[in-house]
Amino acid sequence: MAGTAAARVVRRWPDALALHPLGPVTPGHLLVVPLRHVPDVTTDPEVSAALMRRVAEIATPPCNVITSAGEVATQTVFHAHLHVLPRSCGDGLLLPWSIPAADSGPPPPRRNSL
Template structure:
């Protein structure tokens, strides 16, 4: 655990969070600013800075995310590695973002991002 890491504080119970589901080594919480209804973050208890650092922890976290994704008809499962890829918290986490037709949530590679301007 890293004392200055907000996700480490959450998984150890030292910071509040709206917990959606817990596994022995991974937790799913609601983010402070969800981008769609049902958006959750899947976070390993082990402090791993990003998806590329520890393949075993990354795989376990993805397995838990897949359980949540399987319950939804349409979803984006997203993680980022590095500031240039929009990572803002240096603790591995996966976004489970439920999608519906017409939700107008643009992602960097969607046409909405390329037609503005």
């Protein structure tokens, strides 16, 4: 049943919660979740802006703020949320775009845009 899972709430606002996820990927990993249901951050700009405002209140650099919209984009929970991932040197967390693709061959030639 929705709303019955135990959660360690870190901060509560009138429009959102910050909580510890069940499987944190870095120490201090938090989820910031709106209380109003929207499937993802593309659904309602007002909810998304308020959610980012809450992240700005609790996040401390260095950090990543990450979300996904849609199954193809790796979204598995269809309620908008932002991951706040504190970072430190050597924490071992690699983001997909920071890993060179294996066997991708040489980069394509650059075209002159002039």
